[in-house]
Amino acid sequence: MTILEVRNASKAFGGIHALNDCSISVEAGKITGLIGPNGSGKTTLFNVITGYEKVDAGEVHYDGRTITNATPNKVFAMGIGRTFQLTRIFPRLSVLENMHVSAQRHSLRGLLGGWSRSNERQRALELLEFVGIAALKDAQAGNLSYGQKKLLEFAFILIAEPKVILLDEPAGGVNPTMINHLQSRIQELNKQGITFLIVEHNMEFIMQLCDTVTVMHRGTKIAEGTPANVRQNPAVLEAYLGD
Ligand SMILES: Nc1ncnc2c1ncn2[C@@H]1O[C@H](COP(=O)(O)OP(=O)(O)OP(=O)(O)O)[C@@H](O)[C@H]1O
Ligand SMILES: [Mg+2]
Numbered sequence: 001m002t003i004l005e006v007r008n009a010s011k012a013f014g015g016i017h018a019l020n021d022c023s024i025s026v027e028a029g030k031i032t033g034l035i036g037p038n039g040s041g042k043t044t045l046f047n048v049i050t051g052y053e054k055v056d057a058g059e060v061h062y063d064g065r066t067i068t069n070a071t072p073n074k075v076f077a078m079g080i081g082r083t084f085q086l087t088r089i090f091p092r093l094s095v096l097e098n099m100h101v102s103a104q105r106h107s108l109r110g111l112l113g114g115w116s117r118s119n120e121r122q123r124a125l126e127l128l129e130f131v132g133i134a135a136l137k138d139a140q141a142g143n144l145s146y147g148q149k150k151l152l153e154f155a156f157i158l159i160a161e162p163k164v165i166l167l168d169e170p171a172g173g174v175n176p177t178m179i180n181h182l183q184s185r186i187q188e189l190n191k192q193g194i195t196f197l198i199v200e201h202n203m204e205f206i207m208q209l210c211d212t213v214t215v216m217h218r219g220t221k222i223a224e225g226t227p228a229n230v231r232q233n234p235a236v237l238e239a240y241l242g243d
């Protein structure tokens with residue numbers, strides 16, 4: 001069953017066609033990889049799904065509903081969580097304070113009050129434990145390493161218990177031990193029923209983790225299939241070598 005679908009989406013920035021009649025679908029309960037050369041439109045696709053950019057044409061459907069050009073808050077509230085290629089955590093707050101903000105539905109309002117439910121703080125600590133940075137709970141988030149910031153952002157979105165999670169280069173800048181840890185966490189969440197769409201340039205990461213892989217080139221899908229199939233597809237190789 002398809003849970004998330006982009007139909008014929010186009011998005012231009014001036015003369016650059018970041019998305020060009022792009023259609024992709026994501027199966028519920030699966031881990032889908034989204035790969036493609038730099039500038040092929042992967043992040044733009046995430047942005048139009050999650051309301052950070054509006055499409056010029058095309059539609060986005062989620063869980064039987066149209067969410068084309070919905071606001072980021074609405075998309076988030078409907079159960080789609082995402083991380084950013086460059087993390088968007090609050091650098092002056094501690095790791096745990098960042099989780100607190102997330103518990104208060106992504107708003108700074110949260111800082112004005114205490115934890116609204118006593119179990120929320122406990123839940124935040126559990127999630128930091130889950131992603132592997134609980135020991136850093138009192139560290140200032142801005143002082144974390146790049147990889148640790150990515151893990152914090154992952155925990156940050158888990159607070160909202162999303163049904164679908166979009167990760168934009170989760171392994172980029174993360175050390176190999178942490179990458180293995182992250183893979184096992186994704187697999188564990190997937191076993192609990194969470195659907196993933198993952199953009200990543202680390203091919204080993206994608207090949208080990210994903211049930212299916214979609215390949216983008218010049219703003220549109222050029223291939224999809226199992227990791228093994230996609231790896232052997234000449235068009236995919238050409239897309240990477242040609243750019
Ligand atoms: N806000 C923007 N303004 C102008 N051009 C943009 C904007 N966002 C993306 N682009 C351009 O659109 C194209 C697609 O960019 P996008 O970031 O979606 O690619 P990507 O596949 O995520 O690449 P990478 O693997 O390098 O992250 C690129 O040419 C990029 O420069
Ligand atoms: Mg990108």
